[in-house]
Amino acid sequence: MPLAAPSAGIGTKRLVVGAHFGVGSFLLQRLTALILVVFFAVLGVRLLVAGPLDYVAWASIFVPIWMKVLTLVAMFALLYHAWIGVKDIWMDYVKPVWMRLTLQTLTALWLLACAVWSVQILWRV
Amino acid sequence: MSTPAAAPRKVRPEFRNIHVTQIVQYRMPPAAMVSIMHRISGAALFLALPFLLWMFDLSLISEGTFERMALAASGWFVKIVLLFLAWAFLHHLVAGIRYLILDLHVGLELPTARKSALAVYAISLPLTLLAALKLFGAF
Numbered sequence: 226m227p228l229a230a231p232s233a234g235i236g237t238k239r240l241v242v243g244a245h246f247g248v249g250s251f252l253l254q255r256l257t258a259l260i261l262v263v264f265f266a267v268l269g270v271r272l273l274v275a276g277p278l279d280y281v282a283w284a285s286i287f288v289p290i291w292m293k294v295l296t297l298v299a300m301f302a303l304l305y306h307a308w309i310g311v312k313d314i315w316m317d318y319v320k321p322v323w324m325r326l327t328l329q330t331l332t333a334l335w336l337l338a339c340a341v342w343s344v345q346i347l348w349r350v
Numbered sequence: 351m352s353t354p355a356a357a358p359r360k361v362r363p364e365f366r367n368i369h370v371t372q373i374v375q376y377r378m379p380p381a382a383m384v385s386i387m388h389r390i391s392g393a394a395l396f397l398a399l400p401f402l403l404w405m406f407d408l409s410l411i412s413e414g415t416f417e418r419m420a421l422a423a424s425g426w427f428v429k430i431v432l433l434f435l436a437w438a439f440l441h442h443l444v445a446g447i448r449y450l451i452l453d454l455h456v457g458l459e460l461p462t463a464r465k466s467a468l469a470v471y472a473i474s475l476p477l478t479l480l481a482a483l484k485l486f487g488a489f
Contacts (some may be wrong), residue, residue: 255453258446265443280416290412290439307396318370338440339399 255310257302264299267292285350300343304336380467388445391438398435429485436481437474444474 268286275282287293311332317323368376378386395402424426448466451457457466458474483489 252462255450258450262447262450264444266445279411282407285414307392307399310389310392311396314389339403342403342407346403350410 247278248346250309250312251271256305257306257309260302261299262294264302267295284350293347293350297344297347301340304340308333308336368486379464381463381469384445384448384467384470387441388449391442391445394438395435395442398431398438401431402435433478435486436485437478440474440477440481441470444470444477 263332269291271286272278275286287296312329315325315328315332368447370445376382384486405419408415410416423432448470450467452463
């Protein structure tokens with residue numbers, strides 16, 4: 226989002242944060258939610274089929290490549306879902322722009338770190 | 351012609367968005383409770399993400415780390431945290447499915463929406479109870 230110079234006639238009070246991205250966020254929040262419902266349904270069925278859980282039974286759930294891919298897609302969906310949700314919380318309750326931007330930046334960095342971490346977790350199995 | 355301006359102006363009530371500190375004073379309908387719980391449970395799950403990823407990591411690395419994770423999860427305090435997170439997950443999931451259905455413009459009428467809000471509790475709370483029984487070793 227380009228920051229307009231005051232001379233551009235838009236004004237100096239232009240918001241640098243806010244819900245301009247409403248529709249896209251709204252749709253992606255639902256899409257990622259659907260992915261998560263599908264993932265947890267699959268995981269639930271696989272857990273029921275696996276029976277009593279020891280290490281081998283648990284880890285072998287995540288061995289097939291399709292399960293790794295599905296889990297990773299679900300993980301990214303979860304992180305993006307969390308990004309939209311947590312950003313909404315900051316936007317609702319945190320009014321000073323500097324504080325809101327700081328919290329949003331930390332949230333985004335943290336979620337990105339989790340994304341990298343989850344790749345490592347899954348591909349080590 | 352007399353001007354009404356001399357009369358004291360009536361103070362008109364001013365309605366603003368609910369502030370987070372006012373939430374407890376409101377007597378909220380079931381749908382509003384589901385909504386705020388959806389937000390609280392979502393925030394809790396976000397905050398617990400590093401803890402959950404750490405447990406997920408340990409559970410998958412090797413047999414030894416799996417045992418370590420199981421040992422860490424066997425303390426009563428961790429069990430209570432896990433139970434809270436299980437509730438947060440189940441509530442967020444069931445309420446989220448309700449929202450997806452509402453977004454399809456299904457069940458928007460007030461009485462139906464009220465019933466479906468109560469249904470969220472009717473599904474998520476027994477499932478949480480099941481998780482509690484499992485966690486504390488009833489089966």
